[in-house]
Amino acid sequence: xxxxxxxxxxxxxxxxxxxxxxxxxxxxxxxxxxxxxxxxxxxxxxxxxxxxxxxxxxxxxxxxxxxxxxxxxxxxxxxxxxxxxxxxxxxxxxxxxxxxxxxxxxxxxxxxxxxxxxxxxxxxxxxxxxxxxxxxxxxxxxxxx
Amino acid sequence: xxxxxxxxxxxxxxxxxxxxxxxxxxxxxxxxxxxxxxxxxxxxxxxxxxxxxxxxxxxxxxxxxxxxxxxxxxxxxxxxxxxxxxxxxxxxxxxxxxxxxxxxxxxxxxxxxxxx
Numbered sequence: 001x002x003x004x005x006x007x008x009x010x011x012x013x014x015x016x017x018x019x020x021x022x023x024x025x026x027x028x029x030x031x032x033x034x035x036x037x038x039x040x041x042x043x044x045x046x047x048x049x050x051x052x053x054x055x056x057x058x059x060x061x062x063x064x065x066x067x068x069x070x071x072x073x074x075x076x077x078x079x080x081x082x083x084x085x086x087x088x089x090x091x092x093x094x095x096x097x098x099x100x101x102x103x104x105x106x107x108x109x110x111x112x113x114x115x116x117x118x119x120x121x122x123x124x125x126x127x128x129x130x131x132x133x134x135x136x137x138x139x140x141x142x143x144x145x
Numbered sequence: 146x147x148x149x150x151x152x153x154x155x156x157x158x159x160x161x162x163x164x165x166x167x168x169x170x171x172x173x174x175x176x177x178x179x180x181x182x183x184x185x186x187x188x189x190x191x192x193x194x195x196x197x198x199x200x201x202x203x204x205x206x207x208x209x210x211x212x213x214x215x216x217x218x219x220x221x222x223x224x225x226x227x228x229x230x231x232x233x234x235x236x237x238x239x240x241x242x243x244x245x246x247x248x249x250x251x252x253x254x255x256x257x258x259x260x261x
């Protein structure tokens with residue numbers, strides 16, 4: 001049975017315990033499990049964010065598992081669906097995030113905004129709406145972004 | 146899960162079901178799920194721990210007071226019980242599932258119910 005069963009983002013940060021309060025304050029993340037090496041290094045922490053799982057680890061340069069500030073950016077955008085993206089962005093900012101793109105109505109029918117969390121991970125906060133069909137969205141797609 | 150319409154994972158609903166008749170420890174929850182699913186749903190210790198931690202965080206399940214406080218934190222040996230909110234959420238989910246099952250019966254998907 002090789003069918004994929006789940007998709008879990010695994011984020012690398014400079015300091016796990018310094019980073020966790022953001023996810024708890026901003027996204028109501030709940031710590032489910034942590035794995036600690038004998039020397040005290042937190043290998044990973046498993047969080048529940050809504051119905052999703054999120055893994056957070058301290059960066060391990062030897063394994064090329066690097067935090068955004070070490071890399072100078074991130075190629076990944078994490079999309080988090082919520083009933084109220086405006087409120088979630090406010091909470092994220094209160095918890096220490098920076099707004100990259102304010103929440104607005106988008107051509108694909110969602111209210112959508114982007115933030116960068118204190119570790120430099122990028123998040124899109126958006127509604128889980130089904131306002132348009134794929135054909136509608138095609139017709140509404142701008143010529144360029 | 147204060148938004149009134151929590152989405153329960155199958156493991157979460159089965160765990161609530163296992164506790165609906167009273168408190169139980171983790172081993173009993175795993176045994177219950179194995180039994181009611183006829184072995185088709187396996188609840189391993191990792192999923193058990195995760196599911197219980199999440200249900201406790203959401204206020205749907207609580208650890209039952211027990212004499213085994215000095216034991217290592219092994220969710221398989223600890224006792225859990227439903228909170229009032231947990232019972233309400235389990236009941237709502239059961240009512241929702243029973244409506245789905247009724248529709249499935251009307252659609253002829255339940256052979257045993259048809260011949261009964």
